[in-house]
Amino acid sequence: MRKIVIAGGNGFIGRFFASRFRSEGAQIIVISRSQGNVQWTDPKGIRLALENSSVLLNLAGRSVDCRYHARNKREILESRTETTRLLGQTLLKCQNPPLLWINSSTATIYRDARDRPMTEDSGEIGSGFSVGVAKSWEETFFSFALPMTRQIALRMAIVLGPGGGVMTPYQNLVRFGLGGPQGEGRQMFSWIHLEDLYRCILFLESRLDMAGVYNASSPNPVPNHVLMKTLRDVLGMPIGFPAPKWLLEMGALLIKTETELVLKSRWVIPKKLQEAGFVFQYPDIAGALNQIIHQNASE
Numbered sequence: 128m129r130k131i132v133i134a135g136g137n138g139f140i141g142r143f144f145a146s147r148f149r150s151e152g153a154q155i156i157v158i159s160r161s162q163g164n165v166q167w168t169d170p171k172g173i174r175l176a177l178e179n180s181s182v183l184l185n186l187a188g189r190s191v192d193c194r195y196h197a198r199n200k201r202e203i204l205e206s207r208t209e210t211t212r213l214l215g216q217t218l219l220k221c222q223n224p225p226l227l228w229i230n231s232s233t234a235t236i237y238r239d240a241r242d243r244p245m246t247e248d249s250g251e252i253g254s255g256f257s258v259g260v261a262k263s264w265e266e267t268f269f270s271f272a273l274p275m276t277r278q279i280a281l282r283m284a285i286v287l288g289p290g291g292g293v294m295t296p297y298q299n300l301v302r303f304g305l306g307g308p309q310g311e312g313r314q315m316f317s318w319i320h321l322e323d324l325y326r327c328i329l330f331l332e333s334r335l336d337m338a339g340v341y342n343a344s345s346p347n348p349v350p351n352h353v354l355m356k357t358l359r360d361v362l363g364m365p366i367g368f369p370a371p372k373w374l375l376e377m378g379a380l381l382i383k384t385e386t387e388l389v390l391k392s393r394w395v396i397p398k399k400l401q402e403a404g405f406v407f408q409y410p411d412i413a414g415a416l417n418q419i420i421h422q423n424a425s426e
Contacts, residue, residue, distance in 0.1 A: 130180040134158040134214060135187025139291035147325050174217050180225040182332055185214055192384050195256055207264045215271035224276050227332055230268045232280040234317055234344055236261035240394035247340050247399050277338045279331055284344035284395055287415055288321025289422045297358060306359045306367030310375060312352035314392035317344045320409035330405050337403060344395045349412050361416045
C-alpha cells in the first residue's frame with residue numbers, strides 16, 4: 128500500500144489531501160501538534176512514519192492571519208523552519224526514506240509585482256518580513272542533501288476551496304455588501320483551486336525528472352477588482368461597496384491581522400508546471416468560484 132505522510136495535516140489543505148489520498152487507497156499518516164497519528168514531540172514515531180513512505184508533504188506552519196508583533200513573527204518563522212529542519216534531520220536517519228519530499232513555500236516570496244508576472248526563472252525576490260520567512264524556509268529545506276529523496280519547494284499562491292481558507296471571509300464580505308474593490312483594486316491576486324493543488328502533487332510525484340522550486344498558481348491571476356466582481360456575480364450580489372486602504376488598515380487593527388494579505392500585488396505564473404505539461408482543471412477564476420460556492424450550497 129502506498130504510504131503518504133502529511134506533516135501539519137490538520138489544516139484546511141491537509142484535511143483535503145488526506146481525504147483524497149485515502150479515497151485512492153493510500154495509507155495516510157499525519158504528523159501534528161495534537162490530533163495526528165504522530166506528534167512532533169515523538170522523533171522515533173516520525174522516523175517510523177517516514178520509513179518506506181512514498182511521499183512526504185510538509186504543510187506545517189502557523190497561520191499568517193495575525194498581527195506581526197515580535198512573538199507572532201517568531202512563531203511564524205520557527206513553525207516553518209524548525210519543522211522542516213526536524214524532518215530533514217529525520218530523513219537522514221531513515222534506511223528507506225520517502226522517494227519525494229514536497230515542502231510548502233509561498234508565492235509571497237516574490238516582490239510586489241504590478242509591472243510583470245513572476246516566474247520561477249525571472250521572478251524577483253522581494254523584501255520584508257514575509258519574504259524573509261519564505262527565504263529562510265526554502266534555505267532550510269534545500270540545506271539537506273538527500274540522494275534518495277527528490278525535493279520540491281512548492282511556492283503556493285492563495286488556495287481557494289470549499290470548507291475553509293479565505294473563501295469564508297470573502298463570501299461574508301460580499302453578502303454584507305462590502306464586496307467592492309479592496310484598496311486601489313489593481314493589485315494582482317494569484318490563486319489556485321484546491322483540487323488543482325492536489326493534482327499538482329500527483330503530477331509531481333509521477334514525474335521523476337522534476338525537482339527544485341515550482342510555482343503552484345493558476346495561469347490566470349486577476350486584479351483584485353475582477354476577483355471581487357466575479358465573486359459578487361457568482362453570489363448574486365449586484366452591489367459591493369469598496370474598502371479603501373485606510374478602512375482596511377482600521378479593520379486590520381480590529382480583527383488583528385495585516386493588510387499585506389490583501390494589498391500586496393501577487394502576480395505569479397506557474398511557468399515550470401505548464402512547460403512540463405500540467406493542465407489545470409480550474410484555470411479561470413469564474414469557473415473556480417462557481418464550483419466552490421455551488422459545491423458548498425449543495426452540501
